[in-house]
Amino acid sequence: MKSKKNLKLAAVLFAMIFVVGAAFAATNGVLAFGGTVRINNVAVIEDARLEFISTSIQCNYGLATSEIITGENGRQFLTFETVIDFCPTLDWPTAISHLNFTIQNTGNVPVRFENLLVGSFGFEMDVAIFNEEDVENSLFYTLSYSPGHPISTFVSDEIIMPGQILQGQLYYFPLNVNLGLPDDFEQIVRRNSFELSYTAASN
Numbered sequence: 297m298k299s300k301k302n303l304k305l306a307a308v309l310f311a312m313i314f315v316v317g318a319a320f321a322a323t324n325g326v327l328a329f330g331g332t333v334r335i336n337n338v339a340v341i342e343d344a345r346l347e348f349i350s351t352s353i354q355c356n357y358g359l360a361t362s363e364i365i366t367g368e369n370g371r372q373f374l375t376f377e378t379v380i381d382f383c384p385t386l387d388w389p390t391a392i393s394h395l396n397f398t399i400q401n402t403g404n405v406p407v408r409f410e411n412l413l414v415g416s417f418g419f420e421m422d423v424a425i426f427n428e429e430d431v432e433n434s435l436f437y438t439l440s441y442s443p444g445h446p447i448s449t450f451v452s453d454e455i456i457m458p459g460q461i462l463q464g465q466l467y468y469f470p471l472n473v474n475l476g477l478p479d480d481f482e483q484i485v486r487r488n489s490f491e492l493s494y495t496a497a498s499n
Contacts, residue, residue, distance in 0.1 A: 344496035345403035346456065348374050355380075355393040357471065362395055365489075375489040378470040382482050391471035399425065399462040399492070406455045409436050409462070411493040417441055419486060421468035427454075428463045436462060455497045 346472035351360040351374055365373045378393045401407055412423065420442040427434030438450045456462065470486040471477070478484070 306338045343403050343405045344407050344472060344494070345401070346407050346409065346492050346494045347400055347402050348372050348492070349377075349398050349400045349402075349461075351395065351397040352372040353378075353393060353395045355470070357391040360395075362397070371491060373489045373491050375487070376466075377485065377487045378468075379486075380471050380472075380484045382471065382478055382484050384477070384479065384481070388471065388477065390469055391472055393468050393486075395464075395466040395468070397464040397466070398428070399464060401456045401458050402461050404458050405449050406457050408453070408497045409456055409492075409494050410450065411449070411451060412437065412439060412490045413449070413493055414439070414441070415488045417468070417488055418443060419469045420472060421466065423464065423466040423490075425462050425464045428461045433497040456494075 348364045349362055351362040353360040353376055358378055360376070360378045362374065362376040365375055367373060374397055376393070376395050378391075380391055382388070386406050397411075409425070421440070423437075423439045424435065425437040427436070434454065435450075436454055436456075438454050439447060440446045468486075468488075471484060
């Protein structure tokens, strides 16, 4: 009788695990999931997984911060912010924020980097992503943006293998004399984010 109860409990646990796995595997959108279910493990194995793994930021004027945030369904956002106390009596050069970040294929299948989905930027910016082992010769992605102009992009067809790490660099201009400055003392804050878009590689 005791053996029968244990068998029934095991069957219920397996059913619950399967439901959780199916929910993740059916997720559509930016991230491409290849979820599988392991008996005795409620964690979903995401075969195709590209993640931000580190970030740092610096600004020649003002305070700059960056953070990796994981939202619903595991979707990642790299957020960054620069705060500048502007004073019109100072002779301001162009303020540049330099964001460094790394991305890694933490899944177990090759993936293809497709795009960065960016927020609504109110400043000029340039971003590039490279193979960490060969920065000069392996460009995966570039993007340039300035207010009033369309975003121009280049995405290579290179495959990112499991465990491979990419290096990213983003330069943006939270305070640019060419874009106009406030008339009075004002704290200027620029907050933005972008997210990864990728797919499992077919070859």
